[in-house]
Amino acid sequence: xxxxxxxxxxxxxxxxxxxxxxxxxxxxxxxxxxxxxxxxxxxxxxxxxxxxxxxxxxxxxxxxxxxxxxxxxxxxxxxxxxxxxxxxxxxxxxxxxxxxxxxxxxxxxxxxxxxxxxxxxxxxxxxxxxxxxxxxxxxxxxxxxxxxxxxxxxxxxxx
Amino acid sequence: xxxxxxxxxxxxxxxxxxxxxxxxxxxxxxxxxxxxxxxxxxxxxxxxxxxxxxxxxxxxxxxxxxxxxxxxxxxxxxxxxxxxxxxxxxxxxxxxxxxxxxxxxxxxxxxxxxxxxxxxxxxxxxxxxxxxxxxxxxxxxxxxxxxxxxxxxxxxxxxxxxxxxxxxxxxxxxxxxxxxxxxxxxxxxxxxxxxxxxxxxxxxxxxxxxxxxxxxxxxxxxxxxxxxxxxxxxxxxxxxxxxxxxxxxxxxxxxxxxxxxxxxxxxxxxxxxxxxxxxxxxxxxxxxxxxxxxxxxxxxxxxxxxxxxxxxxxxxxxxxxxxxxxxxxxxxxxxxxxxxxxxxxxxxxxxxxxxxxxxxxxxxxxxxxxxxxxxxxxxxxxxxxxxxxxxxxxxxxxxxxxxxxxxxxxxxxxxxxxxxxxxxxxxxxxxxxxxxxxxxxxxxxxxxxxxxxxxxxxxxxxxxxxxxxxxxxxxxxxxxxxxxxxxxxxxxxxxxxxxxxxxxxxxxxxxxxxxxxxxxxxxxxxxxxxxxxxxxxxxxxxxxxxxxxxxxxxxxxxxxxxxxxxxxxxxxxxxxxxxxxxxxxxxxxxxxxxxxxxxxxxxxxxxxxxxxxxxxxxxxxxxxxxxxxxxxxxxxxxxxxxxxxxxxxxxxxxxxxxxxxxxxxxxxxxxxxxxxxxxxxxxxxxxxxxxxxxxxxxxxxxxxxxxxxxxxxxxxxxxxxxxxxxxxxxxxxxxxxxxxxxxxxxxxxxxxxxxxxxxxxxxxxxxxxxxxxxxxxxxxxxxxxxxxxxxxxxxxxxxxxx
Ligand code: FES
Ligand code: FES
Numbered sequence: 001x002x003x004x005x006x007x008x009x010x011x012x013x014x015x016x017x018x019x020x021x022x023x024x025x026x027x028x029x030x031x032x033x034x035x036x037x038x039x040x041x042x043x044x045x046x047x048x049x050x051x052x053x054x055x056x057x058x059x060x061x062x063x064x065x066x067x068x069x070x071x072x073x074x075x076x077x078x079x080x081x082x083x084x085x086x087x088x089x090x091x092x093x094x095x096x097x098x099x100x101x102x103x104x105x106x107x108x109x110x111x112x113x114x115x116x117x118x119x120x121x122x123x124x125x126x127x128x129x130x131x132x133x134x135x136x137x138x139x140x141x142x143x144x145x146x147x148x149x150x151x152x153x154x155x156x157x158x159x
Numbered sequence: 160x161x162x163x164x165x166x167x168x169x170x171x172x173x174x175x176x177x178x179x180x181x182x183x184x185x186x187x188x189x190x191x192x193x194x195x196x197x198x199x200x201x202x203x204x205x206x207x208x209x210x211x212x213x214x215x216x217x218x219x220x221x222x223x224x225x226x227x228x229x230x231x232x233x234x235x236x237x238x239x240x241x242x243x244x245x246x247x248x249x250x251x252x253x254x255x256x257x258x259x260x261x262x263x264x265x266x267x268x269x270x271x272x273x274x275x276x277x278x279x280x281x282x283x284x285x286x287x288x289x290x291x292x293x294x295x296x297x298x299x300x301x302x303x304x305x306x307x308x309x310x311x312x313x314x315x316x317x318x319x320x321x322x323x324x325x326x327x328x329x330x331x332x333x334x335x336x337x338x339x340x341x342x343x344x345x346x347x348x349x350x351x352x353x354x355x356x357x358x359x360x361x362x363x364x365x366x367x368x369x370x371x372x373x374x375x376x377x378x379x380x381x382x383x384x385x386x387x388x389x390x391x392x393x394x395x396x397x398x399x400x401x402x403x404x405x406x407x408x409x410x411x412x413x414x415x416x417x418x419x420x421x422x423x424x425x426x427x428x429x430x431x432x433x434x435x436x437x438x439x440x441x442x443x444x445x446x447x448x449x450x451x452x453x454x455x456x457x458x459x460x461x462x463x464x465x466x467x468x469x470x471x472x473x474x475x476x477x478x479x480x481x482x483x484x485x486x487x488x489x490x491x492x493x494x495x496x497x498x499x500x501x502x503x504x505x506x507x508x509x510x511x512x513x514x515x516x517x518x519x520x521x522x523x524x525x526x527x528x529x530x531x532x533x534x535x536x537x538x539x540x541x542x543x544x545x546x547x548x549x550x551x552x553x554x555x556x557x558x559x560x561x562x563x564x565x566x567x568x569x570x571x572x573x574x575x576x577x578x579x580x581x582x583x584x585x586x587x588x589x590x591x592x593x594x595x596x597x598x599x600x601x602x603x604x605x606x607x608x609x610x611x612x613x614x615x616x617x618x619x620x621x622x623x624x625x626x627x628x629x630x631x632x633x634x635x636x637x638x639x640x641x642x643x644x645x646x647x648x649x650x651x652x653x654x655x656x657x658x659x660x661x662x663x664x665x666x667x668x669x670x671x672x673x674x675x676x677x678x679x680x681x682x683x684x685x686x687x688x689x690x691x692x693x694x695x696x697x698x699x700x701x702x703x704x705x706x707x708x709x710x711x712x713x714x715x716x717x718x719x720x721x722x723x724x725x726x727x728x729x730x731x732x733x734x735x736x737x738x739x740x741x742x743x744x745x746x747x748x749x750x751x752x753x754x755x756x757x758x759x760x761x762x763x764x765x766x767x768x769x770x771x772x773x774x775x776x777x778x779x780x781x782x783x784x785x786x787x788x789x790x791x792x793x794x795x796x797x798x799x800x801x802x803x804x805x806x807x808x809x810x811x812x813x814x815x816x817x818x819x820x821x822x823x824x825x826x827x828x829x830x831x832x833x834x835x836x837x838x839x840x841x842x843x844x845x846x847x848x849x850x851x852x853x854x855x856x857x858x859x860x861x862x863x864x865x866x867x868x869x870x871x872x873x874x875x876x877x878x879x880x881x882x883x884x885x886x887x888x889x890x891x892x893x894x895x896x897x898x899x900x901x902x903x904x905x906x907x908x909x910x911x912x913x914x915x916x917x918x919x920x921x922x923x924x925x926x927x928x929x930x931x932x933x934x935x936x937x938x939x940x941x942x943x944x945x946x947x948x949x950x951x952x953x954x955x956x957x958x959x960x961x
Contacts, residue, residue: 029186033190034180035180035183038358039186040358040359040409041879043443076180094171094174097844099177100657100852101407101409101410101656102178102656103359103409103656109178128887129888131886138852140851140855140916142892
């Protein structure tokens with residue numbers, strides 16, 4: 001019944017055997033032990049489970065693990081530099097108090113990482129649009145928006 | 160420099176771990192644990208005739224199936240009624256697994272344990288429960304009039320009934336005062352259900368150590384100490400053999416203060432029985448139908464006032480819908496009825512509530528806890544008075560304010576902590592002045608006229624509140640300085656994202672004079688601190704903050720005494736700076752706290768060079784005194800508790816400008832301004848964040864969120880698809896200003912800030928929409944289609960009148 005798949009997760013090749021119905025979110029969290037990816041609804045609305053699939057944000061709770069066999073996945077654990085230094089997006093969230101309980105945060109970080117890669121200097125509207133698929137129950141979003149702008153600034157300064 | 164830590168926007172110490180995926184929330188633990196899942200009632204009211212598990216037995220990986228009949232005597236009892244009250248004459252709580260009758264959709268009926276959650280759910284799907292469907296009671300007014308009963312032995316579905324009356328200074332009752340007043344008004348208000356809805360649901364993970372005969376339970380709770388006592392009591396275990404830990408918690412907002420949840424006792428029980436680790440993590444639908452909701456009330460108001468708008472008498476009747484059970488007592492309607500008066504001096508007040516059973520999910524506190532309803536009532540009343548008199552809405556509020564020189568001000572009521580409702584401090588006129596300036600209240604009429612000239616409708620609204628925060632009975636703090644110079648702080652209450660690790664470290668670092676980096680803080684872990692109440696009622700900073708400060712002061716005193724001996728100086732001549740005890744005005748004469756910690760603990764055995772300094776042949780001991788003097792204890796540590804005389808009262812005022820679309824009735828918030836007073840600020844960045852988050856939840860409650868039950872008691876919108884929590888696109892920028900009137904009640908002069916943001920939002924938005932539209936708004940939340948219907952009804956009325 002189980003199907004062997006191979007994923008490249010945060011640059012590391014991982015092999016795992018999963019049933020066909022195993023969600024990617026559960027595979028990452030429970031089979032691979034990468035619990036940084038969170039699950040807030042399991043029906044595709046909250047965005048907590050967002051990871052980067054070949055660089056693009058996807059909802060891992062709406063993805064079967066077997067369908068991404070052979071693909072490249074980045075989770076929140078893979079956003080920092082190899083030495084452990086936090087990425088500009090992560091640093092900006094710390095600086096601007098862009099998180100409280102931190103449960104939604106991994107999803108926002110993955111979403112924003114892709115957003116700023118594609119659009120390094122987004123307008124206010126573009127930031128709102130870019131994060132409008134992620135729920136946060138704690139922050140009221142104001143400091144998350146601020147964090148995104150600040151991350152863009154840090155990236156510009158450091159490039 | 161260390162002393163400046165208090166009041167600084169210090170960056171959060173929890174962030175590096177949470178930003179890198181290293182947080183540990185409940186479902187991140189226990190990777191090898193068995194999984195529990197539940198069969199829950201699909202009916203709002205039904206009698207269980209039979210449970211047939213035969214089809215589930217063959218599911219691969221199934222370990223156990225439990226129903227009520229399997230539970231031992233203590234567990235088979237109803238769950239505790241946590242907060243009894245004399246007015247709660249008919250309190251009822253659920254059994255951990257349903258016994259005979261289910262009273263709301265989502266009530267747990269069967270627990271399944273299997274190798275993983277997928278398999279446990281497979282088994283659940285195969286279990287057949289035969290129900291005799293009973294007629295459900297839905298809607299608070301229907302329930303109050305229905306012959307149909309939620310509990311057979313609760314007549315009229317009335318769980319509690321309470322009247323509180325405060326006569327006027329002249330001794331008039333509210334009804335007489337209203338009848339005698341120059342003006343009177345009467346109206347009705349409605350608020351719908353909403354819910355805390357943290358993004359992390361509930362969850363429990365239990366490990367039984369059969370060799371040690373001890374139990375460790377992790378749970379996503381707002382009160383680990385009390386869960387521990389409940390588990391020990393329900394499972395008949397000795398308290399010292401039970402540890403409960405709240406790991407990182409992904410938001411609480413009230414719902415996680417309820418305990419013990421059925422799952423919190425069932426999962427540990429099964430873990431002991433099976434000798435296996437077991438975990439249950441709630442899914443989103445379970446959270447909607449099996450945890451708790453809040454807010455729903457119907458209020459009837461009668462008010463009498465003079466020509467200036469001064470309230471002479473106020474009478475409020477509240478129908479409160481508490482759902483199927485009352486595990487948390489009647490705290491919510493008590494808070495509504497006692498916090499209703501806000502910053503005002505009301506001539507005479509009479510409030511009466513009935514708390515009513517319905518076949519819906521139980522109602523327990525959600526951030527604000529009854530205050531949003533209270534403020535909606537009082538502030539709608541103020542707006543009604545202003546409209547009646549043709550007066551400015553802020554002027555009517557101003558004439559009713561308690562003046563700054565009138566504190567402490569006794570409202571003559573008994574608050575939720577069972578103690579007198581006496582406001583400790585505040586400056587409401589100044590707060591209003593700041594708010595008017597921030598939002599531009601006085602120049603708004605011109606803006607409105609300009610907008611009207613462009614065919615746009617805009618309106619401005621206001622809402623004021625006073626919030627009792629930091630309720631007792633107590634919290635404690637423990638502080639230990641170890642011989643490596645590190646400072647270990649712990650407190651029993653729990654954290655759900657409020658940044659306690661940071662603010663408590665700030666307090667400890669400032670009190671002790673040590674660098675912030677040396678301080679670490681642990682909350683919600685009964686292994687570290689066993690006595691606590693919990694995190695709710697905006698009490699963490701006030702209660703644990705002050706307890707930690709007091710514990711630090713004890714430790715500091717001891718450190719100075721020991722250092723004084725070593726430095727041959729008087730304790731009064733010493734100060735602690737940067738982790739070093741120094742003699743004032745004698746540079747060079749100093750001793751690190753690490754060394755003081757070594758000296759505080761006389762040793763026989765040395766384990767390193769530092770420790771060698773405290774052994775019996777080192778130094779020059781005084782032979783006329785024992786190594787540990789009478790009344791002293793070894794070690795540089797201290798424990799203290801803070802127990803306040805009564806609550807401290809924070810306050811605030813919000814204003815908003817909204818725009819309503821003349822065609823589509825879409826409602827947009829253009830500006831949102833907050834003036835907030837929570838006494839001294841420990842960390843302004845964190846307080847600001849709390850306000851932003853609160854306002855966002857308030858906006859959700861005002862414009863988007865509601866629990867839609869049909870007449871069968873089915874919750875029609877039990878998913879994030881249909882329960883509309885706001886995204887970034889719906890939340891306005893919140894502009895804030897702070898006023899700081901310190902509380903005289905506690906050593907740090909602080910008041911709570913956690914709930915403030917959410918409290919007045921529905922009142923403010925209603926006020927602003929009413930101003931934009933010229934149509935009375937008396938129920939919240941309000942959707943564009945409801946506003947559209949109100950417009951139609953209003954034009955219909957005016958057409959029929961002409
Ligand atoms: S958990 Fe995937 S979107 Fe909510
Ligand atoms: S920080 Fe708690 S949900 Fe976003």
